[in-house]
Amino acid sequence: MDIAILGRIGYDLYSEEPHVPLPQVRRFSRYLGGSSANMAVGLSRLGASVGIISCLGNDSLSQFLLDFLKNEKVDTARVQTKPGFLPSLCLTEVAPPDRFPQVFYRHDAVDTLLTSQPGDLDYVAQARMFITNGTSLCASPSREATYRALERAHKAGCRVVLDVDFRAMSWPSPEEAGLAVRLALPFVDVLIGNQPELMLVAGEPTLEAATEKLRSVPVLVSKLGEQGTRVWTGSESVFLPPYKVEVCTTIGAGDGFASGFLYALLQGLPIEECLHYGNAAAAIVVSRLSCSEAMPTMAEVRALLNAQRSVATTPE
Known part of the structure; x- marks a missing residue:
């Protein structure tokens, strides 16, 4: 297996009424969501063999999510079931190009009940890359299961990736979230975060101070929003501005970027x-609308790469 991903599988509802405030929206479309699940779909569509370690309920929403992952050729053999608990729910208002308010329901979300089952750590150790996110550290027992998986993946020689994925509603305080991710850094080869997330993890008031403090991570990915992305590898850095397209919704951009980059x-x-x-x-x-269903195939990625490079090399 190429990639093992540990993290949340969520249920998303996107407004079908553009520019209508969320309290007035009457029509929604459902999708698979959750950063880890989105990346699993994205990486699978690009051609990687992917398996996910997570926890769902025995309800109809969980069944929809599980079926969607299976249809995307994501291995779900390590997805646990906790009867009586539900996946997290996210409702999104759609008002392009820059307004996408969200409401999250994560009280006792089933993904936080993930435990280390026999075979999970061996499953992780057999992958070439292991990916998880900060949200998996927000509560017990998923916190301990995630730390154990990080430790085992690192020991096995996997390339270990941690996406900070800070969700304020999942934490008692931002400081606790930052500490939880800092404790994982000794096992991490690739750390991905936007500007506030990296400052949170480093406990620093500026991005410059944060990146300096986190430079010990072999690959540090700093997402700069509409400015672009900078990647630090030791003392060297590479910067690339974003590709310009007509925006439908910015939700899922980070998961799409991570899928292609990783x-x-x-x-x-x-x-x-x-x-x-x-x-x-x-x-x-x-x-496109949504996260999971918006993930591109390799043919689509290469077509856009070729188109962007063609424009860049065309003389004015």
């Missing part, structure tokens, strides 16, 4: 080329 990294491509793959995947996702 797939290219798994193939051993140079960091700058990995950024191009990440940018292309993110651009395609933001041009």
Whole structure:
């Protein structure tokens, strides 16, 4: 298996009424959500063999999510079932190009009940890359299961990736979230976060101070929003501005970027080329509605890469 992912599988409802405030929306479309699940779909569509470790209920919503992952060729053999508990729910208002308010329901979310089952750690150790996120550290027993998986993946020589994925409603305080991620850093090879997330993890008031403090992570990915992305590898850094597309919704851009970037990294491509793959995947996702179903195929990513490079090399 190429990639094992540990983290939340969520249920998303997106408004079908653009520019209507969320309290007035009457029509929604359902999708699979959750950062880890989105990345699992994204990486699978790009051609990686992917398995996910998570926890769902025995309800009809959980069944929809499980069926969706299976249809996307994501291995769900390590998805646990906790009867009586529900997946997290997210409702999203859609008002392009820059307004996408969300409401999260995560009280006793079933993903926080993940435990280390026999075979889970061996499953992780057999992968070439292990991916998890900060939300998996927000509560017990998923926190302990995540730390154990990080430790085992690191010991097995997997390339370990942690996406900060800070969700305020999941934590008693931002400081507790930052500490939980800092404790995981000794096991991490690739740390991904936006500007506030990296400042949170480092406990620093500026991005410059945060990146300096986190530079010990072999690959530090700093997502700069509409400015682009900078990746630090030791003392060296590579920057790439985002691809310009017509935006439908920015929700899922980070998961799309991570899918493209990490797939290219798994193939051993140079960091700058990995950024191009990440940018292309993110651009395609933001041009569509939803996260999971918006994830592109490799043919779509390569088509956009070729189109962007053609424009860049065309003389004025």
